[in-house]
Amino acid sequence: MNPIKTTQKSPQKRDSSTLVGDIRGGFVSFLVAVPLCLGIALASGAPLFSGIIAGLAGGLVVGLFSRSAVSISGPEAGLIVVVLAAIESLGSFPAFLLATCLAGLIQIGLGYLRAGIISNFFPSSVIKGMLAGIGLILIIKQIPHLVGYDADSAEEISLFQPEGFNIVSQFKMAIGQLNGVAILIAAVSLGILLLWERPFLKRIKWLQNMPAALVVVVLGISINELVGLLAPSSILKGNHLVQLPVADSLSGFFGLFTMPDFSQWHNPQVYISALSIALVASLEALLAIEATDQLDPQKRKTPTNTELKAQGIGNIVSGLIGGIPLTSVIVRSSVSINAGARTKRAALIHGLLLLVSAIALPTVLNRIPWAALASILLITGYKLAHARIFKQLLNEGIAKFIPFIATVAAILLTDLLTGIAVGMLVALFFILRENYRNAHRIQTFQEGGNERIRISMGDYVSFLSKASMVKLLTSIPNNAVVEIDCTNSSYIDSDVMNTIDNFKETAFQRNIQLIFLREPVEDRPPIPESISAMRSRHLREIEKIR
Structure with a gap:
């Protein structure tokens, strides 16, 4: 009897077939991560370079220890409030770094206590609502950048704040400060990103392995430089471009790193801050991992307890070398997946590119217009909040649709964690209702x-x-x-x-x-x-x- 032949690819062939996609995913997420790492550090009241350090630790350290195939970690907007409060209460950034290291130790402890099981209690409707809410926020938040208003470059997950600067005031100011060059770059970038998905372009061999984001970034820089030659007064500069710190020497580069103040180990406020950071970062990591697993085309399941340990190691390393806290980030992960990433190599490539760019390419990166990067994020948001997702949940019945919509609405009106809490309460109501009926x-x-x-x-x-x-x-x-x-x-x-x-x-x-x-x-x-x-x-x- 002849043996049955299978068509399953060998591990070596599978690895080689995903390598190109992983490179694309790592590169695109790197492009998006640079300005966002800087923006989150700025909004957190921390040194700008501390955001890049957190991105490095998220890519290289968490990427090495995590067993998630497609998640990418780094600084995240949901931690801004916690970090800002911790720095203010401790009075110094080195003391805050010690709290970040201790937060990492707490996360490792939570992993050994098997606290990752919490992620199993989040209904799929709430997770999908979280993704759709983030997608809508990405779309809305990028519109000012598309027309040349780049005052707010932070990756915030809150649109309407009762006090201070918010998206409503952004739109008002953006309308009065339209920039023709930014609009031109955004229009070309969006056109390329949309055309890149069309079947006739996918049939062109030499384009198949070229990331659309790379084309967008190169054209964005080229258009801006051409404008500088033809009309120097109209060139985009300042906060219209990425602003990575530039060291004038190797010693200057190492001077951007900061050590924790270990003499503060007896300060009770350090431990209070560490606990706050650990709890918020762990919850966001678990939610992000659950959502990223749903985005994974191969639907692999990440061991959540291992992920908590990996996040803890990442935060220890980040704190030791001067970085702000990190967690798994849905935006960067989804950008990477959309670009073709299928294994954890994308996260490692993302971290490696951050390291190389911080050392050798800061002046090149500082020529990238925000309008080009905003186009990439807008298309990512469109995919996260596609109309077919709303239609799918509606077809599944009100027990799925209402918690989904409640999560989306609450995230838009408040913040990520509050929105998820509201979605969970609504989902719990329908669970009790079904239990009552059945x-x-x-x-x-x-x-x-x-x-x-x-x-x-x-x-x-x-x-x-x-x-x-x-x-x-x-x-x-x-x-x-x-x-x-x-x-x-x-x-x-x-x-x-x-x-x-x-x-x-x-x-x-x-x-x-x-x-x-x-x-x-x-x-x-x-x-x-x-x-x-x-x-x-x-x-x-x-x-x-x-």
Whole structure:
């Protein structure tokens, strides 16, 4: 008999087939990460270069220890408030670095305590709502950059703030400061990014492995430089371009790194700040990993406890060399995936390019217009918040759609963590609602001129079913025959048992005949011993009612 032939690729072939996509993904995420690392450091009240250091640690350190195939870590906007408060309360940046190192140790401890299981309790509708909300924010936040208003380069995840600078004021100021060169660069960039997805371009061989983002960046620089030659007064400069710190020597470059102040180890505020950073960074990492796993075309599942340990190691290294805290970042991960990344090599390439650029290419990177990078982020946001996602959730019913929409709306109106909390509360309401409805099934039929009602109890009947059971038993008419079928129940809560017991007391007065069905169905699969024992105990309690 001839052996069966398989078409499965060898690991070596799979590795080589994903290498080009990983290079594209790492390169594109690197382009996006540079200005965002700087913007988040600026918004956090930290030295600009500390954002680049966090990006390096996220790419090289977390990328090395993480078992996520496609996630990319680095500084994230959700940590801005925590970092800003910690730096202000501690009074010095080196003391804050010590808190960052301690936060990493706490995260490693959470990993060993298996706290990563928390991610399993987030409904898919809330995760999809988080992705769509971030996508809409990316789209809205990039519009000012597309028209040349680049005052806010931070990767914020909040649109409407009751006080201070927000997206509404951005739009008002952007309208009054339109820049023709930025609009031209944005129009060309968006055109290229949209055309790159068309089938006729994908059939051109020499274009297949070229990242569209690279073309966008090169053309953006070229257009701006050409404008500088033709009309020097109109060239984009200053905050219209990436602004990476430039060291004038090797010693100057190493001077950009900062060591923690270990003499602050006795300061209680250091430990309070460390705990705050660890909790927020860990929660955001778990949420980001759950969302990134859903974006992964191969739908691989990341071990969350290992991820917490990897994030902890990354934060220890970042704090030791002068970086702000890091976490898994959905925006950079999704940009990388969209560019073709399929393995963790993309994260390592992303980190390596950050290192090389910080040492050798700061002047080149500082020529990239924000309008070109904003175009890349806008297309990423469009893919995260595509209309088909809204349609898919709507088709799945209100129990999925309403938590999804609630998450999106709350993220747009507040911030990422608050939005997720709101989505979880709405999802919990629908879970309780379904539990209330499906704790039992009711069949009504006529037999011998009398109404016969069969109540089939569910598999797991918790105390949440008490209200629906009281309502049902109260509504049973006089002179009826009631069958309570517990043969499919592995657990019945004592509150529900007491409700049935109380009904039994009044049933005789209302001429209601109670029948309890106890024998299991013959063709039912075997039940584990522990569940069988549990069932027997509850059936004995029901027997007492009779």
